[in-house]
Amino acid sequence: xxxxCIFAFGLLAALPGAxxxxxxxxxxxxxxxxxxxxxxxxxxVSVFQxxxxxxxxxxxxxxxxxxARVRGADMLVCTGADLEIGWLxxxxxxAGNRKIQPGQPGHFMAADFALKxxxxxxxxxxxxxxxxxxxxHIHLDPHNVARVAKALGERLAQVDAGNAGHYxxxxxxxxxxxxQAIPRWEAQAAALKGMRVVxxxxxxxxxxxxxxxxxxxxxxxKPGVQPSAAYLxxxxxxxxxxxxxxxxxxxxxxxxxxxxxxxxxxxxxAVLPYTVGGTPEANDLFGLFDDSIKRLLTVRxxx
Amino acid sequence: MFKLKATAxxxxxxxxxxxxxxxxxxxxxxxxxxxxxxxxxTYENRIQALxxxxxxxxxxxxxxxxxxxxxKTAPQAAAAPAVAAPAAKQVTDNAFNPAMSLILQGxxxxxxxxxxxxxxxxxxxxxxINPGTRGFSLGESExxxxxxxxQLFYGNLLIAFEEGSAEVEEAFFQTLALxxxxxxxxxxxxxxxxxxxxxxxHAWDFFDAALVQRSFLGNNYGDDGVQATWIAPLPIYVxxxxxxxxxxxxxxxxxxxxxxxxxxxxxxxxxxxxxxGRLGGDIGASNSYRVGVSYLDTSTDDxxxxxxxxxxxxxxxxxxxxxxxxxxxxxxxxxxxNGNPAQRNFKLVAEWMQLEREGDLxxxxxxxxxxxxxxxxxxxxxxxxxxxxxxAWRMGLRYxxxxxxxxxxxxxxxxIPDVDYDPRRWSAMVDWxxxxxxxxxxQYSNDESRxxxxxxxxxxxxxxxxxxxxxxxx
Numbered sequence: 001x002x003x004x005c006i007f008a009f010g011l012l013a014a015l016p017g018a019x020x021x022x023x024x025x026x027x028x029x030x031x032x033x034x035x036x037x038x039x040x041x042x043x044x045v046s047v048f049q050x051x052x053x054x055x056x057x058x059x060x061x062x063x064x065x066x067x068a069r070v071r072g073a074d075m076l077v078c079t080g081a082d083l084e085i086g087w088l089x090x091x092x093x094x095a096g097n098r099k100i101q102p103g104q105p106g107h108f109m110a111a112d113f114a115l116k117x118x119x120x121x122x123x124x125x126x127x128x129x130x131x132x133x134x135x136x137h138i139h140l141d142p143h144n145v146a147r148v149a150k151a152l153g154e155r156l157a158q159v160d161a162g163n164a165g166h167y168x169x170x171x172x173x174x175x176x177x178x179x180q181a182i183p184r185w186e187a188q189a190a191a192l193k194g195m196r197v198v199x200x201x202x203x204x205x206x207x208x209x210x211x212x213x214x215x216x217x218x219x220x221x222k223p224g225v226q227p228s229a230a231y232l233x234x235x236x237x238x239x240x241x242x243x244x245x246x247x248x249x250x251x252x253x254x255x256x257x258x259x260x261x262x263x264x265x266x267x268x269x270a271v272l273p274y275t276v277g278g279t280p281e282a283n284d285l286f287g288l289f290d291d292s293i294k295r296l297l298t299v300r301x302x303x
Numbered sequence: 304m305f306k307l308k309a310t311a312x313x314x315x316x317x318x319x320x321x322x323x324x325x326x327x328x329x330x331x332x333x334x335x336x337x338x339x340x341x342x343x344x345t346y347e348n349r350i351q352a353l354x355x356x357x358x359x360x361x362x363x364x365x366x367x368x369x370x371x372x373x374x375k376t377a378p379q380a381a382a383a384p385a386v387a388a389p390a391a392k393q394v395t396d397n398a399f400n401p402a403m404s405l406i407l408q409g410x411x412x413x414x415x416x417x418x419x420x421x422x423x424x425x426x427x428x429x430x431x432i433n434p435g436t437r438g439f440s441l442g443e444s445e446x447x448x449x450x451x452x453x454q455l456f457y458g459n460l461l462i463a464f465e466e467g468s469a470e471v472e473e474a475f476f477q478t479l480a481l482x483x484x485x486x487x488x489x490x491x492x493x494x495x496x497x498x499x500x501x502x503x504x505h506a507w508d509f510f511d512a513a514l515v516q517r518s519f520l521g522n523n524y525g526d527d528g529v530q531a532t533w534i535a536p537l538p539i540y541v542x543x544x545x546x547x548x549x550x551x552x553x554x555x556x557x558x559x560x561x562x563x564x565x566x567x568x569x570x571x572x573x574x575x576x577x578x579x580g581r582l583g584g585d586i587g588a589s590n591s592y593r594v595g596v597s598y599l600d601t602s603t604d605d606x607x608x609x610x611x612x613x614x615x616x617x618x619x620x621x622x623x624x625x626x627x628x629x630x631x632x633x634x635x636x637x638x639x640x641n642g643n644p645a646q647r648n649f650k651l652v653a654e655w656m657q658l659e660r661e662g663d664l665x666x667x668x669x670x671x672x673x674x675x676x677x678x679x680x681x682x683x684x685x686x687x688x689x690x691x692x693x694x695a696w697r698m699g700l701r702y703x704x705x706x707x708x709x710x711x712x713x714x715x716x717x718x719i720p721d722v723d724y725d726p727r728r729w730s731a732m733v734d735w736x737x738x739x740x741x742x743x744x745x746q747y748s749n750d751e752s753r754x755x756x757x758x759x760x761x762x763x764x765x766x767x768x769x770x771x772x773x774x775x776x777x
Contacts, residue, residue: 054641061637061644062777064540064583070485071534086739090774093457096534098480103454113565125740125769132664153669227693254646254694 024160027070027100029078029088030057031149032139033110035276035285037077040175041153042151046161048073052276056252057083057225061089076100077152080109081116083136097256105159111136114144115150117205127222141206141276142182142289149174181286186211189293191300196242198267200249200258201275207292216244217256227257239265246299250274268299320649331413352738401450401458404770406505408442411434422755425612425707425722426518426681434750434760435511441506442764445472455480461503468687472503472525484534493525495532495544495578496597498633498654500524503772506775508650508689509732510746510762513703515683519658521563524599525552526575537719540583540593549603554627555658555681556608564608566601575601583777593777603662610664617719620669623677625662631655635777648691656680657708666718670737671686675713681705695737701730724754742766 023046028034034049041047048069051060059078068078070091078084092101099106116134123132138144153171157164193212199205200219210216217238221231239261247269249258255271262269271281272292281291421433449459461473475490493501498608499516500523512522520761531579535541550573552563561661568574577600583593607622632655639648657680662678683701692698712719728751735743743765750758 015550052642054588055643056645059643059645062774063585063587063658064581064593065540065591065639067542068538068540068584072536072538084775088777094486096478096481096486098482098534101449101454101479116454125738160399179540184622195597233410252641252643252645281688 024156025072025074027073027076029076030083030139031276031278032145032285032288033077033079035288036152037156039285040149040156040167040171042166042170044160044166045156051284053273053275054252060084060214062087062088062094066091067094068094069102071097073097073100073106075106075108077108078109079111079136079138081111081133081136081138082131084110091193094129100303105155108152108155109150111138111147113147114138115141115147117209120180120204130223135202135205137203137206139206140204140292141170141210142178143210144206145285146175146182149178157208177286181289185293186290189296192293192296195246195296195300196244197270198239198244198247198248198261200253203250204248204272211293211296216242219247219261224289226254232257232260234236235261236264239267244297245301246253246270248272248296252279268301270295270299272296307314315427315649345597349560351761357372364396368704372474375504396745397709399450400772404768406443406447406503407767407769408444408505408509409440410442410762410764411439412436414758415760415763416753419757421725421752422612422615423514423518423705423752424724426726427454427555427601427610427612427703434577434748434752435762439568440495441466442766451479452476458633483534486532486534488530488532489528490615491525491527492530493528494546494548494577495598496524496596496599496629497578497631497656498593498635498652499777505766505768508652508687508699509730510637510744510764511730511748513683513685513687514657514705514726514752515654515685515703515730519613519656519704521552522665524552524554524563528573528575532640540581542579542581544577544579544581546575546577548575548577549572550604552602552627553603553608554599555611555660556627558605558609566604566606568604570604574604575599585642589640590636590638591642591777592634592636594634595632597629599629599631600626600726607668610660614665615723619667622665622668623660624664624665625660625677628659628661630657630659644691646691646694650689651686652688653684653686655682655684663713664712666715671718673714673718676711677713677715678711680710681708686763696735698733701732701733703728703730722754726752726754728752740768 006123021029023044024041026037026045026047027043027050028037029050031049031053033053036048036079037045038046043253050069075178077114078088098104101107108184111133116138119134120127120130120132123130140288153167156167159168168251187213192264194214197208198217198219199215202215202218202223205215217235219227219232227254231252246257247262247267249255249269250272251274258269261267273279273288276284276288279291282288310602311604346349408598414435418433418436444464446462446464447460449457452458453688455478457477457479459475460471460475463470463472471491473492475485475488477488478486479574484608495501498522500510504522511517513692526546526548529547530544530546532542532544546560550566551570554563566574577595577598579595581593581595582592585591603624605624607624610621610623634653636651637648640646645753660677662680663674666672667670683703684706685701687699687701689699690698704725706725707722728748728750730746732744732746734742736742746762748760748765750760752758
């Protein structure tokens with residue numbers, strides 16, 4: 001019982017420490033949303049990025065360090081649409097932080113504001129690790145980034161009402177630059193239209209859809225299922241019948257399957273950043289699209 | 304939204320006001336009624352307008368079924384939101400059903416020694432906790448239901464089905480909105496002490512639990528009670544937890560054919576309490592760790608229990624009455640290149656526990672019945688490493704050992720022969736996880752739990768998880 005009293009006392013003594021905060025503490029799950037929060041929040045926000053660009057967002061552990069960071073967050077900015085289903089719910093339940101629970105203004109899920117593709121008509125795990133709410137890799141369509149930015153700007157202004165003007169101004173400025181960048185990217189990527197690519201996972205379908213490319217085949221037999229030698233062999237046969245122009249993979253994917261296919265099908269491989277920080281050039285959201293397009297253009301054989 | 308709230312307030316006011324309202328308030332009431340009437344009219348008009356728009360939209364959609372196809376391939380198509388969104392947001396009667404998952408397990412065992420004669424020399428009679436069954440057998444099937452109850456609470460029920468019985472393993476609520484890093488859990492739950500204790504069998508890295516976990520805590524020690532945990536407002540993870548419970552079962556004390564001995568308490572107040580503290584963090588992007596200390600305190604109340612393997616050792620029936628205190632230290636370290644475990648990862652777990660029993664021991668209850676002060680301190684530990692060397696394939700090694708420790712038997716020292724043997728076992732396993740929902744495991748154990756007897760155990764096990772994608776603890 002004595003120990004309990006000490007515990008309770010220690011708890012009371014530590015409480016005031018939680019109240020003192022300089023900037024708005026934002027816990028961003030993915031690098032793309034961390035980058036967006038920095039664009040819209042500037043010096044009024046302090047962003048913790050849960051995962052880095054070298055990590056596979058599907059395979060993150062509910063690490064103790066993440067629980068500690070969620071506990072101290074004023075706001076949570078993640079993708080949603082079940083992308084973080086394997087770890088985020090546990091962080092939310094363990095952290096004892098009411099500000100970022102579902103339903104609170106501090107709980108922001110980007111996919112709620114984006115247009116999603118590939119919403120499955122059939123939910124069956126035999127189809128692999130399917131996402132019931134559609135393809136969650138929404139940030140690779142710049143129009144989605146604009147939609148999310150608008151909603152996120154409003155939400156930041158709501159959560160940190162004292163600095164609402166600051167967020168509104170920065171969001172406005174960002175969207176202006178972004179809307180100017182989209183036609184520029186589309187012009188640069190005009191040559192990519194109609195290009196057929198084999199991608200490692202279905203994580204680039206938003207980008208391909210936007211640029212009029214065809215992500216016809218995937219190195220994974222089913223989403224989230226690692227390619228087997230037998231399946232890659234079938235892929236090779238398919239490619240002989242319907243040739244593709246290139247293979248793409250993310251920096252965090254195992255390089256071997258893409259390499260194997262590349263050697264046999266004589267196709268170039270484009271290693272894409274996937275998110276902010278994936279390559280040195282993709283240092284912010286603008287850089288992400290600049291570099292993705294640049295890297296795709298280098299493997300585009302002139303028609 | 305604000306207007307809806309205003310309506311709700313007004314309605315509430317209408318319902319509650321008359322209780323204390325006098326005649327002079329009736330004018331005010333009439334005013335409120337008029338306002339409600341106006342609001343109602345406004346909303347009815349709006350709803351009619353919306354219904355009209357919906358009908359128009361449906362008619363338009365029916366004329367262009369091709370729109371669905373376009374939406375799938377062209378995300379920028381304007382038709383996409385109208386088609387994609389309703390499919391996900393459809394509300395039906397079962398939309399609020401709890402998330403459900405089902406665990407199916409089965410095993411094929413090949414044991415050199417008969418499981419019926421299994422014993423751990425100098426430690427509790429394992430009773431129902433045997434090393435496994437020979438031949439084919441069904442493992443524990445689990446049904447798990449969970450959901451947010453409302454904005455304040457989360458609820459979880461876990462039922463384990465075994466031969467001829469269904470047991471409520473866990474049934475608890477957990478707070479979501481206390482803030483300040485506080486979470487309170489109540490009901491029946493696995494205690495937060497140690498590392499392995501709160502891990503359900505389907506998530507174990509080996510077919511069976513470590514000897515120390517099995518002997519002292521009966522695989523998973525759970526209780527009916529309340530748990531409070533607090534996460535410190537620090538950039539590194541510091542968690543403190545406390546539990547008070549009924550003391551439903553007694554660690555390290557067994558009854559025949561049961562796991563941990565059930566304590567029948569007929570008194571108010573808690574029968575057991577536990578404390579734990581944890582510290583964790585990352586070292587670079589590739590390494591993360593967690594270390595913890597635990598304490599559990601419970602007593603036999605006024606009941607008497609068979610203790611350790613004293614009965615088999617002495618050939619007569621003995622009884623114990625007193626306290627049980629458990630101290631534990633645990634550590635987990637995980638490595639994955641760049642924090643990306645998909646290709647390769649490594650997990651190392653080590654745990655040490657000491658169980659202290661202090662009270663009275665009655666030797667030969669039905670004969671001599673000599674009672675005297677008694678103290679026994681036993682400990683055990685394990686260390687296990689699991690390495691995923693290529694996607695979907697892992698291999699693991701575990702060594703575990705129990706230490707007889709020291710005892711003070713008082714006047715009974717001459718009646719109970721001393722044991723000088725430390726039960727030990729080592730195990731090797733390889734498992735294949737083709738998806739996150741299925742796992743096949745082959746394990747070999749060299750089990751020297753019994754003095755002078757070596758058991759060679761081989762298990763081939765499957766673990767399937769159906770339904771929602773459960774999040775697993777670190």
